[in-house]
Amino acid sequence: MAGWLNLMPTGHVVPDTAAKVGPGVWEQQVNAGVSLHFSFEFDNPKTFAGSITHRAVGELGLFGVACLRHTVHRRPDDLTRAADASFLLTLQLAGTKQVTQDGRATTLRAGEFALYDSEQPLTFDVSDDYRSVNVRFRKATVGAHDAAAFAHLVARRFSADHGIAPVVWSTILSLGSLAPAHQPAGILLAGNVLDMTATMLRAHAGIAEPAGSDDRLRRRQAVQAYIDARLSDPDLRVETIAAACFVSVRHLHALFRDSGHTVAGWIRHRRVEACKADLANPAARDVPVAAIGARWGFGDPSHFGQVFKATAGVTPAEFRRRALA
Template sequence: MAGSTSLLPTGRAVPRTAAKVGPGVWEQQVNTGVSLHFSFEFDDPGAFAGSISHRSVGELGMFGVACRRHTVHRRPDDLTLAGDASFLLTLQLAGTKQVTQDGRSATLRAGEFALYDSERPLTLDVSDGYRSVNVRFRKATVGAHDAEAFSHLVARKFSTDHGIAPVVWSAILSLGSLAPGHQSAGILVAGNVLDMTAAMLRAHTGGTGPLERDDRVRRRRAVLAHIDERLSDPDLRVDTIAAACFVSVRHLHALFDDTGHTVTGWIRHRRVEACKRDLANPAARSVPVAAIGARWGLGGPSHFGQVFKNSAGVTPAEFRRQALA
């Protein structure tokens, strides 16, 4: 199992050594790097050493850690402080870490990974000689139905030797090693890596939660795939989707009841995400903003601009300028 991680490029993704640092400085570095609030316990504060690297690429927050033994908590008081509702994946590269959350506990060794939830109390017991790479993504980026299913996976141990996990973690580590000058390309790749990560987690959700008790999830996934295949069609509508997927309009709406989106809201969300990828693509720099909106079925310039800004918080032109800076 440990051998599988030796095949993955770490590069800039994870510090190779831990530097001597005071507990207060370490707390500040971690909380800033992860953009969450943690509390810490140190057996020997004077001897502690740790190094953390962090960066954001698209929708992914990535941080690598090398450190000595200590304990990390997300206590109820920590949960009230700033931070978006997120999942965090942690891959062990060296040493051990015990992840405790939601009444479960898993001890990770090199080549093993686990998921934890930013909205629930958490304890991480870290050994000496510890190194890990970690990925944070907002629950909103995977949708409410996946977020609910993934919540049943916290504090469970998974191996990088199985399924698509080796491919996913290789992509994550390669993305973390991407040179800063390739940030615009990284935004494009990060979207694909997030999709791969969600697919990897979905493979572990079978039978772990209430959403899998009938064919509801299977039907919804078929609908989502149909929508993605036809995002560029400006005539994509609820009635045509229902007909193509052999469900009634009423049943189609019901499939989205617990997702946090309406059917049309999901279509709009996916179109905006597709536009973001095109706007951040240096090869499409000369393509007019309005043409990108039209390519993904978002109509005229004013409609596209309004829909995009409502979702992204900036205009398409501002997003492109920031992404290609």
């Protein structure tokens, strides 16, 4: 194993040992933990042992695996199960794994990693005494240009000792030690990890130019997700958003320059859309209009009415009447 990996606290992310578990239970645990559907073959199903841990941090899904020998497939039938189009990185900590995808096969040993694609058939042949840490991220988070380039990297072996890979993987392993109380910081850190991961993969794909518009789109989408999670906060301001996302106010405005909305305009737009959904919901028929506005950050009923009418063309009460007619 790469020397620096020996010093990392992998126990927070990857189980130290495999526990005896039935093949059916193992299939359920893996498919739930990875949020993809896999099929399995076992040499010795009666003696099989495996343990998996998983958690989500921001846009990243982290899961660690310790297990005995078996084979894992993503067959064409498995690909039809609903799932976000994603890339997954797998770093070998112990044992070996042969990754077969897109007409290529490579064998990973400790200190090596590979990329695979949720939208292509796949086979893993896993050895005994196997341990790995794995990261899943949606293709949309890296943009269409990078996603197309990264698709050519699947089932290729890379060393975790070269380039920025040690920094990327040590940070990924550190994410697993974050306590739940530090989740907000973890979300921001996960965004930085995703940036580093994309930079690492761009280097392997031979992409020298900056990420450009796709990167700006991804960064804006991350800010929009942050805003969406806090629409109910009446004190949500451009300055606090910029500080939370570790960008300047000027840079934040620049991210929205070609989006059709200013930052403040986007907040108003999303709040009005959320109010529309509540006003059109029969189950919320008896909730006062002002209460719905307050629920989504409009503290002043008069201001809510003005903003809603300017956006929707009718008052909130009229919108509700038409929606529930």
